[in-house]
Amino acid sequence: MTIDKDTVTRIASLARIKVREEEKEAWAKELDGILGWIDQLNEVDTGHVAPLTSVVETALPMRDDRITDGHCPNEILANAPAQAAGFFVVPKVVE
Amino acid sequence: MIQGETGPWDVIVGMEVHAQVLSEAKLFSGASARFGGAPNHHVSLVDAAMPGMLPVINKYCVEQAVRAGLGLKARINLTSIFDRKNYFYPDLPQGYQISQYKNPIVGEGAVEIDLPGGETRRIGITRLHLEQDAGKSLHDQNPDESYIDLNRAGVALMEIVSEPDIRSSEEAALYLKKLRAILRYLGACDGNMEEGSLRADVNVSVRRPGEKLGTRCEVKNVNSVRFVAQAVDHEARRQIGVLESGGTIRQETRLFDAQKGETRPMRGKEEAHDYRYFPDPDLLPLVLAEEWVESIRASLPELPDEKKRRFMKEYGLTAYDAGVLVAEREAADYFEQVAKESGDGRQAANWVTGELFAALNAANKGISNSPVPAPQLGALIRLIKDGTISGRTAKDVFAAMVDTRKPAARIVEEKGLRQVSDAGAIEAAIDQVMQAHEGKLAEYRSGKDKLFGFFVGQVMKATGGKANPAVVNDLLKKKLAG
Numbered sequence: 001m002t003i004d005k006d007t008v009t010r011i012a013s014l015a016r017i018k019v020r021e022e023e024k025e026a027w028a029k030e031l032d033g034i035l036g037w038i039d040q041l042n043e044v045d046t047g048h049v050a051p052l053t054s055v056v057e058t059a060l061p062m063r064d065d066r067i068t069d070g071h072c073p074n075e076i077l078a079n080a081p082a083q084a085a086g087f088f089v090v091p092k093v094v095e
Numbered sequence: 096m097i098q099g100e101t102g103p104w105d106v107i108v109g110m111e112v113h114a115q116v117l118s119e120a121k122l123f124s125g126a127s128a129r130f131g132g133a134p135n136h137h138v139s140l141v142d143a144a145m146p147g148m149l150p151v152i153n154k155y156c157v158e159q160a161v162r163a164g165l166g167l168k169a170r171i172n173l174t175s176i177f178d179r180k181n182y183f184y185p186d187l188p189q190g191y192q193i194s195q196y197k198n199p200i201v202g203e204g205a206v207e208i209d210l211p212g213g214e215t216r217r218i219g220i221t222r223l224h225l226e227q228d229a230g231k232s233l234h235d236q237n238p239d240e241s242y243i244d245l246n247r248a249g250v251a252l253m254e255i256v257s258e259p260d261i262r263s264s265e266e267a268a269l270y271l272k273k274l275r276a277i278l279r280y281l282g283a284c285d286g287n288m289e290e291g292s293l294r295a296d297v298n299v300s301v302r303r304p305g306e307k308l309g310t311r312c313e314v315k316n317v318n319s320v321r322f323v324a325q326a327v328d329h330e331a332r333r334q335i336g337v338l339e340s341g342g343t344i345r346q347e348t349r350l351f352d353a354q355k356g357e358t359r360p361m362r363g364k365e366e367a368h369d370y371r372y373f374p375d376p377d378l379l380p381l382v383l384a385e386e387w388v389e390s391i392r393a394s395l396p397e398l399p400d401e402k403k404r405r406f407m408k409e410y411g412l413t414a415y416d417a418g419v420l421v422a423e424r425e426a427a428d429y430f431e432q433v434a435k436e437s438g439d440g441r442q443a444a445n446w447v448t449g450e451l452f453a454a455l456n457a458a459n460k461g462i463s464n465s466p467v468p469a470p471q472l473g474a475l476i477r478l479i480k481d482g483t484i485s486g487r488t489a490k491d492v493f494a495a496m497v498d499t500r501k502p503a504a505r506i507v508e509e510k511g512l513r514q515v516s517d518a519g520a521i522e523a524a525i526d527q528v529m530q531a532h533e534g535k536l537a538e539y540r541s542g543k544d545k546l547f548g549f550f551v552g553q554v555m556k557a558t559g560g561k562a563n564p565a566v567v568n569d570l571l572k573k574k575l576a577g
Contacts, residue, residue: 014369016183053176053380060379065118065155068125069139076135076143076245086134087242090185093232 003031096263096304099335104301106331107308108261110323112274114253114284115228115292116159122227122251123150123193130290134244142249144188149377156251157381159283160200160225161391163253166281166398167220169204171388175224177378180370185243186230194254196372199224200381206257206277207400208269213414218270219258228252253284259298259308264327268320271295272422275320276399280424288318295323299330301338309334310344314358317351326351330358402427410440419448425462429469436473439480446472450490454497466497475503483507484514485564516563518570524557525550525567525574539575550575 005024008031012019019027073086082089097104121128124141141148164171176198179191201223207215230248232241255274261267275293278284286293295318300311312334317326334344349358397405399421406417406427421427426447434443451472455462475496479489484507495506507513515521528550529536539546554567 014181014371053374058379060381061151062154062157063120063125063151065120065153066125067120067127069120069141070124070126070137072140073133073135073138075140076138082240084237084242086136087233087236087244088135088185089237089240089242091241092234092237092239093185093241 003028003035007031097301097331097335100339103304104331104335105304106263106327107259107300107302107311108263108267108327109259109298109311110257110261110267110270111296111298112255112257112271113228113294113296114163114255114274114278114286116156116225116251116253117283117285117292118153118156118159118251120153121249122153122156122225124249126249128250130287130292132246134242135246137246138248142188142245144190150193150375152378152381153251156225157200157383158391159251159281160223160253161383161388162281162395163255163278163283164201164204164223165388165392165395166277166283167201167204167206167223167255169220169223170202171383172198172200172202173383173385173388174198175200175381177225177375177381178372179375180226180372182368182370184229184232185241186232186245186248188230188245188248192227192229193375193378194226194372195224198380200383206270206273208266208273209403209414209418210266210269211415213418216260216266218260218266221256221258223253223255226252226254259300264324264331267297267327268324271320271323273399276422276424280396280398288320291318294318297323297326297330299327299334300344301331301334309338310346312344312346312358313348314351315348315361318353322351322353325353325356326358329356333358396424399427406430406440406444410434410444412440412444416444416448420444423462429462429465432469433473433476436470437476437480439476442476442479443473446476446493450493454493458497466500467493471496471502478503478507482514482516482563484512485561487564488512488514488560512561514563515558515561516566518566521554521558521562521566521570522574524554524562525571528553528557529574536575540577547571547575 005028008019008024008027077083077086077088080088097106116122118128120126121142124139126139126142127137129137141150161171175195177193178196180194180196181191183190199222203222204220206218206220208218209215228247228250230243230245232243234241236242257270261270275286279286284292288294294316297314297317298311299314300309302309312330314326314330317323330349337344348361350361351358402421403414403417406412406420407414412420420430430443430447433447434440437443451465451467455465458466460466475489475493478484479486484492492503492506492512495501495510496503499506532553535546535549539550550571551567554571555562555564
C-alpha cells in the first residue's frame, strides 16, 4: 500500500486537519510506514481466531432507563466560543 | 408500474425509517429523551462529548429494539457491535455518531402490507439497528449564524431498513403505516411524525419491466404517510422523464419539498461520504442472553396482523374492515368491546367504521376521546337486534348520543322512538294509506309493482317512522294483494 499526496490531502480534509503543502510528502511517508507495519501483521493467519474485543472477561455494563443527568445548560455551554439564548452559536451551516 | 411516454416502467422503492425509541432517558446517557424542553437542558456532559465522558447503554432501549425486531418477525442477533460513523457537523459534538454497521442487533424480518383488495404483500426487512440521534440546527434565527440545540443529541433511534420490495407509491405509504402500527402496538415508538419520532428516507429507482435495477436516488426526511406517496410518485416520474429524454440518473441525495410536492437535489458539496466506520472502543459488544430475548417474546402483545386474522375468524369481518379496525390499537380495542357488548361483530364493525368514525372525524377527535363509550354503542346495537328500534332510527339515536352523551335507551324513551311492531296498529295505518291513495292502489293492482316502495314510504310516514320495517313489508304485501 502506498499513500500519495492526494490521499494525504483527502484524509486531512476528512479529519478537518490543516496540512501545509510542504508537509504532505512527510505525512505520506509516515502513514505509509504505519500501513506497511499493518500489512506485516496481516501476514499472520487469524482466520480461525475470534476477534479480540476486550482483554478482560466482562460484559457491557447497562444503565436503567431513568433520568439521572442533564439540566445543566450553563456547564454545557461554559466552553462554547459563542452562545445566544441558550443555544450554541456556530458559523452558518446550510444544506 | 407507471406508464411513460415510451412504455411502462417498474418503480422500485426501499425505505429507511428512523424511529425514536420511546424511553425516558437517552441511549448512552441519563439525560431526558423527551421532545422539546428549553435549549440544551436535556443534555449531559456525555451528550455534549466533553473529554473523558464514557457512554453507558440504556437497557430499556435495547429491550425496545429487541421487541421491535420480534414484532417484525426478525432474527435477533445475540451479539451486536457498536461502531463509530465519523463525520463533522455542528449538531454532532462527538464528531461521530454511535451506530451499528456490520453487526446490527436485528437481522432479516418482514412486514405484511394490506392491499386495498384485501390481499397482502410481504415487504422484507433487511435489518434494524440502534443509533444516536443528532442535535438540532436552527438556521433561521440569524443571517450569518446557526444555532445548535443538543436536546435531541444522543436520543435512541432504531433505523429500520427495508428490502427494495416496494413497487408503488401506494405500497410505500401502506408500508410506513403498517410499520408505524406495529411499533405503536409494541410501545417501542410513539410514531408521532409531526414531532419527528418517525422519519422516513425513501430510495427510488425505475427500470423497464424485466431489466436490472436502475440507479437510485435517496429522498430524505419525508415526514408523513401522504408525503411518502407524493415523494415516490414525483421522484419516479422525474427519473422516467430524464431517462425517456435520453439522460441518465445520477445517484444523489434529494430533499422532499412538502409545499411544492416535489424533490430537489440537496445543496452543498455532493462529495462521496466516507464515514470510516470502526468499532467504538468505548463500548464492548452487546451480548444478549437468549432467555432474556425469549422473555421479551413472551410479553409481546397481539400484533395488527394476528389481530386482523382473529377478527376475521372470530367475528366474521371482511379483510378490509378488519384491516381498518386494527390500524390503531385503540380502535381495535373499542371495536372488540362493542362486539362483545352487542353480541354482533359485523354490526359492531359497521357502526365503528361507519357512524362512529364519521362522527369522530367531524369532531376532529381520536377514538380514546369518543363522545360515545364502547359499551353504549354496544347497547345501541342491542336495541336494534331486539327490535326496540329500527336501523334507521338507530342512526338518529346515535346522533343524539353524540350530542347529548345520554345512553341510547334513555333517548329512545324520552323521544318515544320505540319501534311499533304491533300488527294491529300497523294494519290500521296501512288501511288509512290505502284509502287515501285509491288511484295508486288500482295502478299497483294492475301490475305496477314499483309502487310498493311508495306505499312503504307512506306507511312509515303515517307511523312517524316508528313502524318495524319488516312487519310493514310483510303486512303491506298481503293487504295490497287484496
